[in-house]
Amino acid sequence: METKTIKAIPLLQRDQKLLLKAENLSVSYNEESALEGISMEIEQGKIIALIGPNGAGKTTLLKCFAGIIKPNKGEIWRREGLIIGYLPQRPSFPRYLPVTVEEFIALRLGCFRFFDGLLGKRKSEEKVVEILKSFHAEALRQRRLNELSGGELQKIMVASTLAKNPALLLLDEPLSGIDAVGGIEFDQLLHELKEEKTIGTVLVSHDLQLVSHIADWVYFLNHRILTQGRPADVLQEKKLAAVYSLIHTQEKKG
Numbered sequence: 001m002e003t004k005t006i007k008a009i010p011l012l013q014r015d016q017k018l019l020l021k022a023e024n025l026s027v028s029y030n031e032e033s034a035l036e037g038i039s040m041e042i043e044q045g046k047i048i049a050l051i052g053p054n055g056a057g058k059t060t061l062l063k064c065f066a067g068i069i070k071p072n073k074g075e076i077w078r079r080e081g082l083i084i085g086y087l088p089q090r091p092s093f094p095r096y097l098p099v100t101v102e103e104f105i106a107l108r109l110g111c112f113r114f115f116d117g118l119l120g121k122r123k124s125e126e127k128v129v130e131i132l133k134s135f136h137a138e139a140l141r142q143r144r145l146n147e148l149s150g151g152e153l154q155k156i157m158v159a160s161t162l163a164k165n166p167a168l169l170l171l172d173e174p175l176s177g178i179d180a181v182g183g184i185e186f187d188q189l190l191h192e193l194k195e196e197k198t199i200g201t202v203l204v205s206h207d208l209q210l211v212s213h214i215a216d217w218v219y220f221l222n223h224r225i226l227t228q229g230r231p232a233d234v235l236q237e238k239k240l241a242a243v244y245s246l247i248h249t250q251e252k253k254g
């Protein structure tokens with residue numbers, strides 16, 4: 001068994017745009033390897049997409065970046081004071097919280113009144129309204145989380161993830177359950193974030209159409225990085241077919 005060698009070292013004066021750097025990460029669950037030798041850099045103003053088949057290790061990698069999982073091997077550097085907004089895949093916990101949308105967003109902002117927060121009640125309300133407006137979701141403000149549809153809840157999850165003004169955004173299948181209109185809005189939102197150039201984003205998605213026009217750089221993972229590049233290069237039909245046939249051959253070898 002490898003010893004755990006992750007370090008959260010304050011980053012990196014060398015390059016102001018660099019938010020996070022991962023070097024040679026490996027993760028295994030119960031001796032079963034999920035990730036091997038992953039290295040990548042995430043910069044401010046850029047959207048990195050992680051694609052690959054089910055079980056490829058995409059969520060595991062996001063969890064490493066978020067600090068939820070410690071790799072068995074490798075190192076992660078983060079910019080000092082980096083605020084990370086992490087949207088997990090299909091989060092189920094909010095459903096059980098007996099709170100309204102407004103209270104939930106305030107809670108995630110850390111300024112819910114029960115917690116005697118940083119901003120105070122009025123400021124917190126203003127911020128929540130502002131966030132809901134930007135997602136065209138003001139009508140949901142007083143609704144309870146357990147009354148929302150799957151797509152509405154997902155929208156609120158994205159909104160509340162952005163509420164803290166993170167510098168690094170980690171999105172795991174953010175469009176799952178969101179309808180076509182919501183998808184277009186989300187697309188626009190990602191474009192706006194990109195134009196502002198202040199946030200770095202790692203997007204896990206099976207939606208190759210979204211990835212093809214939003215990502216600056218794509219990594220194709222299957223436990224290892226099989227290929228990487230600009231979307232126009234990686235997402236060519238021929239290239240994808242080659243990668244998938246490589247996976248198929250690996251699986252056959254067992």
Ligand SMILES: Nc1ncnc2c1ncn2[C@@H]1O[C@H](COP(=O)(O)OP(=O)(O)OP(=O)(O)O)[C@@H](O)[C@H]1O
Nearest residue numbers: 029030034052053054055056057058059060061089
């Ligand atoms: N907590 C866990 N315990 C044991 N094995 C796990 C755990 N989490 C993930 N795995 C395994 O690790 C591998 C990678 O899983 P991961 O969820 O990172 O893949 P993914 O690429 O995000 O998949 P998907 O596209 O299906 O969401 C899979 O084989 C999975 O079964």
